[in-house]
Amino acid sequence: MPNLVHYEQRGDIAILTIDNPPVNVFSPGVPEGIKEGLARGNADDSVKAFVLIGGERSFIAGADAKTFNLPPEQWPDMRGTIDALEASPKPVVAAMHGNALGGGLEVAMGCHFRVAAPGLSVGQPEVKLGVIPGAGGTQRLPRLIGLEQALTMIVKGDPIKADKALEFGLVDQIVEGDLLEGAIEFARTAQGTPKIRDRDVRLAIPTHVFFDVASERVQREARGLLAPMLCLEAVKYGVEHGFDAGMRREGELFMEAVNSDQSKGLRHVFFAEREVGKIPGVDRSVKSRDIATAGVLGAGTMGGGIAMNFANAGIPVVVYEANEANLQRGLATIRKNYENTAKKGRLTMEQVEERMKLIRGTLDFADLASADYVIEAVFEDMNVKKDVFGRLDATCKPGAILATNTSTLDVNEIARSTKRPGSVLGMHFFSPANVMKLLEIVRGEETSDETLVTSVGLARALRKVGVVVGVCDGFVGNRMINQYGREAQQMVDEGATPHEVDSAMHAFGLPMGPFEMSDMAGLDIGYAIRQRLAKEAGLEKSDTFMDRIVELGRKGQKTGAGVYSYANGRTPVPDPDVESLIHNYRMEKGLLKRELSRDEITKRLIYQLVNEGAKILEEGVASRAGDIDIIYVYGYGFPAYRGGPMFYADQVGLASVLADIRGFHERHGDTWKPAPLLETLAAEGKTFAQYVRASGESARP
Known part of the structure; x- marks a missing residue:
């Protein structure tokens, strides 16, 4: 086992330095090192006190969540380590910097004293992984800072900074300057100072x-989340029955949480998000270019939101518009968005002005010439896009990366309108672009590895979760959502109401159902896509009940009416006029109305995502099942505690999912034809998570 804790003595102080980069998670080797260091120092009469400190970036960022998948007997001994710290006859000072989260804070609370660097973040974020503090956090924190403050930190999982921790009594001192030197000085002055153990503090019931x-x-x-309620129960039990009984109950509740499907789903999302930055087929030696300046074409809702992302990251951005009125309207919207954020206390007005200074509007296309990275956010029409990229190619400096924000169009065709296809790719932001974390990074046939790596790095700089995908109609997210939306419409054709369909998704855990989501995005977007596809198929036009709703001028929230009416702002209200339209549509088309159960509605919507996702995975449009899950969690509101559609299918069991899909195929036709990959994995008893393409990497788009 590696030596992850270094022992050093300075005068009468023993220093235990945790060396488990990059962030010192509490993995095997750390508890052994701490306990060995304590035993060595306590056996040495020249040692009067200890300082426990983290090397490099952090104190202890938390427990190693990967170990939760192992049998409990193989988990690092955190409780035993904390008991050893607490029982040490010589005082132990935790010197905290960077992060002291989850198990890291529990270790610190086991020490006799705590000092902190000014930038410290400290907290109990276990609920965000669907678990509860399992090494005394629900018992020690209330005894250190009081019941009300502790409950808030444990149940919500949000960290606090060093100054707030000092105010609460969670740390004894903030050290300005060198943390280790300050901690050593504190340890010398703390010798002989009586310290009541946290376990001995009696909380008033x-x-x-x-x-x-x-x-x-x-x-x-x-x-509907399990972990916050278990946190509350653990705290309550410890208050009512005492520390030792509370610790036993905490351990029981921790095991209940860690074995729950919710925790498994949240942990899957946690690790899948960290995998998306690893691009199959791209050598790690490929370096990212520096992006010092940016350009955005289009000052509309999407273009303005993209520009805000650059300003938020401190990158100057030029926003081009062909029309003065549109430009000024766009800049005014950006300012209004920032000012609304300031009213909520998330920015100061000084910060608003700083960010506005980084955004420069222009009517001169030539002002884009010096930008390192240019993103186009103009009308979703191939001819318009190709014309724009031809102009960009002629205007922008050599080496500049040109990105399209298209949500459905062929990135390869757009790239071919330039003489630099290797520097062209898709950067598909999700609306509102200044809020949504997801960014689909679309790799074209000729997109260079350097362009791709630079774009992944830029996504991180913009605080986005960037997922590399291949080229197809709709890429990953919209290709799947089209099947989801089509199935929703099909079920309304059969007899369900839009409200019944949306309610089933609410019950499943999504914040919005398919019709509510369409209303929010704008029904004219789907209308345009359906009409385009109809013409490409040789039809005169698309004629669905959704098309007829749009043709009445009902385009969603922005017009105050869509599938629902919005007389009271953004709250969707079922509309008798739409119900009448749907009834008449069914009558005209000769469709028979029937009752659909919530279970059927849920399966038909979720399993359409799963089936299409399986096709996308086998085609190599997505590299990993986890990439698809991340897209759906961050882009479409799929409940993180269910892990995403592909993980959810793995949890249900692919054989069971396939059986339902085959039944839907028999009843509803080829839109339910099972994906070959799903059939293969189900037959082999495998999961989507286990699937790796035969080549070992994603296919080039």
Whole structure:
């Protein structure tokens, strides 16, 4: 086992330095090193106190979540380590910097004293992985900082900074300057200072009303999540039955949480998000270019949002518009968005002005010539896009990367309108672009590895979750959502109401159903796509009940009416006029109305995503099943605790999913033809997570 804790002595202080880069997670080797260091120092009469500190970037960023998939007997001994720290006859000072989160904070609370660097983030974020603090966090934190503050930190999982930790009493001192030197000095002055153990602090038992109110609040805010309620139960039990009983109960509840499907889903998302930055087929030696300046074409909703991303990252950006009125309207919208953020306390007005100074509007196309990275966000029409990219190719400097924000069009065809196809790719932002974390990075046939690596790096700089995908109609997200939306419409044709369909998705955990989502995005977008596809298929036009809704001028929230009416702002209200339109549409088309159960609605929507995702995975448009899951969690509101559509199917069991899909195929035709990959994996008893393309890497698009 590697030596992950280094022992050093300075005078009468023993220093235990955790060396498990990059962020010192509590993995095997750390507990052994801490306990060995404590034993060595306590056996040495020249040692009077200890300092426990993290090397490089962090104190301890938390437990190693990968170990949760191992049998418990193979987990690092965090509880035993904390007991050893607490029982040390010589005082131990935790010197914290960077992050002291989850298990890291629990270790620190086991020490006798805690000092912090000014930039420290400290907290108990376990709920974000669907678990609860499992090494005393639910028992020690309330005894250190009080019941109300501790409950908030444990149940919500949000970290606090060093100054707030000092105010709460979680740290004893903030060290300005060298943390280690400050901690050594603190340890010398702390020798002989009596310190009451956290376990010996008696908490006053609050009235039942306190926990009743807390339970109602947690249930309301948790929205079906298990871990926050288990956190509350562990804290409550420790308050009512004492520290030792609380520790036993915490351990039981921790095991319940870690073995739950919700935690498995959240942990899958946690690790899948970290995998998306690894691009199959691209050598790690390929370096990213520096992006010092940017350009955006189009000052509309999408273009303005993209420009805000650059300004938020401190990158100057030029926004081009061909029309003065549109340009000024776009810049005014950007300012309004920033000012609204400032009103909520998330920015100061000084920061608003700083960011506005980084955004320069122009009517002169030549002003884009010096930009390192240019993103086009103009009308979704291939001829328009190709014309724009021809002009960009002639205007922009050699080496500049040219990106299209298209959501469906062929990136390869767009790239061929330039003389630099290797520097062209798709950067598909999701609306609103300044809010949504997802970014599909679309790799074209000739996109160079350097362009791709630079774009992945840029996504990180813009604080986006960038997922590399291949070229096809709709890429990953919209290709799948088209099947989802088509199936939703099909079920309304059969007899369901839009509200019944949307309600089934609410019950599954999505914030919006397919019709609510369409209304928010704008029904004219789907209308245009359906009409384009109809013409490409040789039809005069597309004629669905959704088309007829749009043709009445009902384009969604932006017009105050779509599938639903929006008389009260953004709240969707079922509209009798739409119900009548759907009834008449069914009558005209000779469609028979029937009742659809919520279970059928849910399976038909989710399994359409799964089936299409399986095709995308086999084609190599997505490199990993986890990439698809990340796209759906961050781009479409798929509940993270279900892990994404592909992980959810793995949890249900692919044989069971396939059986349902085959049944739908028999009843509803070829839109339900099972994906070959799904059939193969189900027959082999495997999962999507286990699938790797035969070549070992994603196919080039």
